[in-house]
Amino acid sequence: MNSFHSFCLLAALTGSMLAQGVNPDLLLKPPADSWPGYHGDYSGQRHSRLTQITQQNVAQMGLAWAYQTGQIQQIKCSPLLVDGVLYITVPDNVYAVDARSGHQLWHYTYPPNKGFHIGSRGVSMYKEWLYFMTPDAHLICLNASDGTVRWNIVVADSQKGYWTTMSPLVVNNHVIVGVSGDFDNLSGFLKSIDPETGQTQWRWDSTPPVGTPGATSGGMTWMTGTYDPALHLIYWGTGNPTPVLTGTNRLGDDLYTCSIVALNPDTGKLAWSFQPSPHDTHDWDAVETPVLVDADFHGKPRKMLMQTSRNGYFFVLDRITGESLLTTTFGPTNWALGVDKRGRPIPNPEKEPAPDGRLIAPNEGGMTNYRSPSFDAKTGLFIVDAHPGYGIYFAKPADGTFGWAGADYDVWSKGVLDAIDYQTGKIRWTHELGANGSGAGVLTTDSGIIFTGDSTGNVLALRTSDGKTLWHAGAGGQMQSSPISYELDGRQYILTSAGGVLFAWALPVR
Amino acid sequence: MRALVIAGMLGGFSLLPGQTAKPTAAMLASGGSQFIQQCAFCHGRDAGGGEDGPDLTRSKLVAEDIGGDKVAPVIRNGRPEKGMPPFALPESEIAALVAFIHDRKTTAESQKGGRRGVDVADLQTGNAEAGKQYFTGAGRCATCHSPTGDLKGVATRLEGLKLEMQMLYPRDVKAKVTVTLPSGETLSGELAYQDEFTIGMRDSSKRYRSWPARQVKYTVDAPAEVHAALLAKYTDADIHNLMAYLQTLR
Numbered sequence: 001m002n003s004f005h006s007f008c009l010l011a012a013l014t015g016s017m018l019a020q021g022v023n024p025d026l027l028l029k030p031p032a033d034s035w036p037g038y039h040g041d042y043s044g045q046r047h048s049r050l051t052q053i054t055q056q057n058v059a060q061m062g063l064a065w066a067y068q069t070g071q072i073q074q075i076k077c078s079p080l081l082v083d084g085v086l087y088i089t090v091p092d093n094v095y096a097v098d099a100r101s102g103h104q105l106w107h108y109t110y111p112p113n114k115g116f117h118i119g120s121r122g123v124s125m126y127k128e129w130l131y132f133m134t135p136d137a138h139l140i141c142l143n144a145s146d147g148t149v150r151w152n153i154v155v156a157d158s159q160k161g162y163w164t165t166m167s168p169l170v171v172n173n174h175v176i177v178g179v180s181g182d183f184d185n186l187s188g189f190l191k192s193i194d195p196e197t198g199q200t201q202w203r204w205d206s207t208p209p210v211g212t213p214g215a216t217s218g219g220m221t222w223m224t225g226t227y228d229p230a231l232h233l234i235y236w237g238t239g240n241p242t243p244v245l246t247g248t249n250r251l252g253d254d255l256y257t258c259s260i261v262a263l264n265p266d267t268g269k270l271a272w273s274f275q276p277s278p279h280d281t282h283d284w285d286a287v288e289t290p291v292l293v294d295a296d297f298h299g300k301p302r303k304m305l306m307q308t309s310r311n312g313y314f315f316v317l318d319r320i321t322g323e324s325l326l327t328t329t330f331g332p333t334n335w336a337l338g339v340d341k342r343g344r345p346i347p348n349p350e351k352e353p354a355p356d357g358r359l360i361a362p363n364e365g366g367m368t369n370y371r372s373p374s375f376d377a378k379t380g381l382f383i384v385d386a387h388p389g390y391g392i393y394f395a396k397p398a399d400g401t402f403g404w405a406g407a408d409y410d411v412w413s414k415g416v417l418d419a420i421d422y423q424t425g426k427i428r429w430t431h432e433l434g435a436n437g438s439g440a441g442v443l444t445t446d447s448g449i450i451f452t453g454d455s456t457g458n459v460l461a462l463r464t465s466d467g468k469t470l471w472h473a474g475a476g477g478q479m480q481s482s483p484i485s486y487e488l489d490g491r492q493y494i495l496t497s498a499g500g501v502l503f504a505w506a507l508p509v510r
Numbered sequence: 511m512r513a514l515v516i517a518g519m520l521g522g523f524s525l526l527p528g529q530t531a532k533p534t535a536a537m538l539a540s541g542g543s544q545f546i547q548q549c550a551f552c553h554g555r556d557a558g559g560g561e562d563g564p565d566l567t568r569s570k571l572v573a574e575d576i577g578g579d580k581v582a583p584v585i586r587n588g589r590p591e592k593g594m595p596p597f598a599l600p601e602s603e604i605a606a607l608v609a610f611i612h613d614r615k616t617t618a619e620s621q622k623g624g625r626r627g628v629d630v631a632d633l634q635t636g637n638a639e640a641g642k643q644y645f646t647g648a649g650r651c652a653t654c655h656s657p658t659g660d661l662k663g664v665a666t667r668l669e670g671l672k673l674e675m676q677m678l679y680p681r682d683v684k685a686k687v688t689v690t691l692p693s694g695e696t697l698s699g700e701l702a703y704q705d706e707f708t709i710g711m712r713d714s715s716k717r718y719r720s721w722p723a724r725q726v727k728y729t730v731d732a733p734a735e736v737h738a739a740l741l742a743k744y745t746d747a748d749i750h751n752l753m754a755y756l757q758t759l760r
Contacts, residue, residue, distance in 0.1 A: 072595075072596075072597060072598045072599075074595065113547075114543055114546050114547060115546075115547070116546070116547065116550060116551045117547040117548055118551040135547065183550075183554075183555060183560070283561075332742055334742075350746075354746075355632050355635075356632055356633060356634075356635040356636075356746075356750055357628070357632075357633070357674070357746070357749070357750075358746055359678070359741065359744055359746060359749060361741070361742075364561070364562055365562060390678075390741045392674070392675075392678065394628050394632065396632065404554070404559070404560070407559055407565070407627055407628055409564075409671070409675060410562060411675065411678045411679050411741065412678070412679040412681075412737075412738045412741060432706075434704075434705060436591075436593065454705060454706065455705075456703075456705040458705060458706065458707065469706060472706070472707060
C-alpha cells in the first residue's frame with residue numbers, strides 16, 4: 001500500500017468514525033452517502049445530485065441486492081440512510097439494513113395494538129436516535145445502533161380515533177409529529193417533541209376545539225412537512241374537514257383544514273396559510289408534499305412553494321408571504337366554479353355530495369396522494385404521479401354529521417406521470433402508467449433521469465426531458481413508496497420497493 | 511347445495527346463505543381486533559364502508575357467504591384489480607374475521623334509520639323520458655346498446671347503485687386484442703395482460719400467450735373505454751335521467 005492509498009484509507013476511516021448519526025447541520029446539506037430525512041433534504045424536491053447512472057448507461061442497471069421484510073404489510077416508507085445503515089418500516093416494525101449488502105442488522109417489533117395498520121412512512125433521526133410512530137399514535141425513540149427503546153410517549157389518544165403513520169420532521173432540537181384520524185370528529189394538530197426527553201415543546205391545532213358551535217373539525221397532519229432554514233419556517237399540509245362528506249354543520253372555509261400552513265418551528269406560531277380546498281366535502285387532504293424551490297418565476301427570482309394537491313390543482317405560492325403565483329389543474333376536475341382572487345378554487349355547491357349522487361373528478365383517492373412528487377431544476381419540471389379519475393359521491397340527512405357522513409365510490413381512474421412546467425402549469429409531457437393508477441413516488445437525478453413505477457409493478461427509468469422509457473424491471477408488485485438514491489464506495493444505488501421487498505439497483509461492478 | 515351441506519356438517523347444523531355458525535365472544539373479539547388493524551381503514555370500523563372500500567354489511571358476497579366459503583378466499587387472495595391486497599393470515603384468524611363481518615351485518619340490519627349508504631329509493635330523481643332521449647341522442651348509447659337487445663330486462667338483473675355503477679363504467683367487460691406476429695400470423699383473443707412492455711391474451715382455447723410489446727403489432731378493442739370517455743360529458747341530471755330510463759327496462 002503506497003502512502004497515497006494509506007492517506008485515502010485513513011481519510012475514509014476517519015470520515016466514517018466521525019459520522020455520528022444525524023446532527024442538525026447534516027440535514028441542511030445531506031452528503032451523497034446519506035438520505036437523512038423523509039424527503040432527503042428539507043426542500044421536498046426528492047432530487048438527487050448523483051450522476052453516475054446516466055441516460056446512456058442506465059440500460060445496464062441491475063439488481064445489487066434485495067431485502068425481504070417477510071411481512072404481508074407493504075413497504076410504504078421512504079428509507080432513511082445514515083452512516084451506511086438503512087432504516088425502513090412497516091406498521092409496528094423497524095428494520096436496520098446494511099446499505100452495501102442488504103443484510104439485516106436488527107429488527108424492532110412494537111407490541112400488538114388496535115390502531116389502523118394502513119402504512120408507515122418511515123423513521124426520522126436526531127443524533128443517534130430514531131423516531132418511529134405507531135398505529136396507536138405513540139412516538140417511540142429507539143437507539144439507532146441496536147433498536148432498543150429509549151422512551152415511548154403517547155402523541156394522541158387512539159381510543160378517540162387517532163392513529164399515526166408519518167415520519168417526523170426533525171428541525172434543530174425539534175421532532176415535529178402529526179396525526180391521522182378522520183373517521184371521527186377530531187381536531188388535527190402538530191406537536192414539537194424534545195428529542196432527548198420526549199416532552200412536548202409546543203402544539204398547533206388545525207381547528208377550533210371539537211364542539212365549538214358551527215366550527216369544523218379535522219385537518220389531520222399526516223404527511224411530513226418541509227423546512228426553509230433561511231426563513232426559519234416549516235411548511236405543512238393539513239387534511240380534510242370532518243364530517244367528511246357533509247358540510248352542513250361546518251359552513252364557510254373550515255380553516256385550517258385542506259390548508260398549507262407556514263409555522264415557526266421553535267414556537268408553532270402561524271406565519272401564513274393558504275387553502276387549496278376551501279370547504280372540502282370530497283376527502284381531498286392538502287397534505288401532499290409542499291415542495292420548496294428557489295428560482296425565477298416570470299423573470300423574477302422567487303422563493304416558491306409548489307404543491308400538486310389531491311383536489312387536482314397545482315399551486316405555486318410565494319413562500320415568504322403565502323401569496324398565490326399560479327393556480328391551475330393537472331387533470332380533469334369538475335368541482336369548482338373558478339379560482340378566486342387569492343388563487344383558491346371556488347367549490348361548486350352543486351358538486352357537494354347529494355342523496356342522488358354527484359359525479360366528481362377527481363375521485364376520492366385524488367389526482368395524486370401521499371407518494372412524493374419530484375422537482376427537476378434543470379428542466380423546470382414538476383413530476384407527479386397523477387390519477388385522472390371519477391367518483392360518485394352521496395350524502396343525505398340520515399347519514400348524520402359525524403365521521404364519514406356519506407358514501408362515495410370510485411367509478412374509473414388511470415395512472416399517468418405528468419411533467420408540469422412550473423412557470424405556466426402546462427403539462428409538457430405525460431407518460432401512461434396503466435389502469436387504476438400506480439401510486440409510486442418519483443425521484444429525479446441530475447443526470448436527467450426519473451425513477452418511478454407503473455400500475456403493473458414495473459420499476460421505470462424515464463428521460464426527464466420527454467418521459468421516454470430508458471429502462472424497466474418487473475418487481476412483482478406496485479411500488480407503494482418513493483424511491484431514494486445514494487452513493488457508497490463510489491457506487492450509486494437507486495432504492496425502490498414492492499410488497500414487503502426492498503430493491504437496490506446499481507450499475508454492474510467492473 | 512353441496513357447499514351448504516358440507517358447511518352444515520362442519521358447523522353441526524345447517525346454515526343458510528348469509529349465516530355463519532354462532533361464533534364465540536372470543537372469536538368475535540379476535541376478529542374485531544384484526545378487522546380494526548387490517549380492514550377498517552377501507553371498509554369502516556363497523557364494516558359499513560370506509561375510505562375506499564365497500565360497505566360489507568350490504569355486500570352481495572357477504573350475503574351469499576356460508577361460513578366463509580365466499581369471503582375467506584377474497585381475504586386470502588385479495589382483489590388486486592379493485593385495489594384490495596391479499597392477507598396471508600392463519601385460517602383461525604380468517605374465520606374470526608368472517609364471523610366478525612357477519613356479526614356486523616346482523617347488527618347493521620337490526621338498526622332502524624340513520625344508516626349510511628345508497629338505497630334504491632335514493633336513485634329515483636331522474637326523468638325516464640329525458641333519459642330515453644339522452645340514450646338515443648346526445649349520449650349515443652344506442653350506438654352499442656339496445657333496450658330490446660343486450661339491455662332487455664336489465665332492471666330485473668341489476669338495481670340501485672349496482673345498476674348505476676355498471677352504467678357508468680362496466681369494469682368487468684373484457685377487452686379483445688388482435689396480435690400480428692412478425693411472421694404475419696394474426697391471433698385474436700381476450701386481453702389478459704397489458705403494460706408498456708408485454709402484451710398477453712387468452713386465445714379461443716383459453717391458453718395464455720404473451721409477447722414483448724415491441725416485437726408484435728397489436729390492437730386492443732376495449733368497449734368499456736367508451737364509458738370512460740363519457741364521464742367528462744355527463745351532467746348529474748343526465749346520469750339520473752339515464753338511471754330512470756334503465757329502470758323501465760324490465
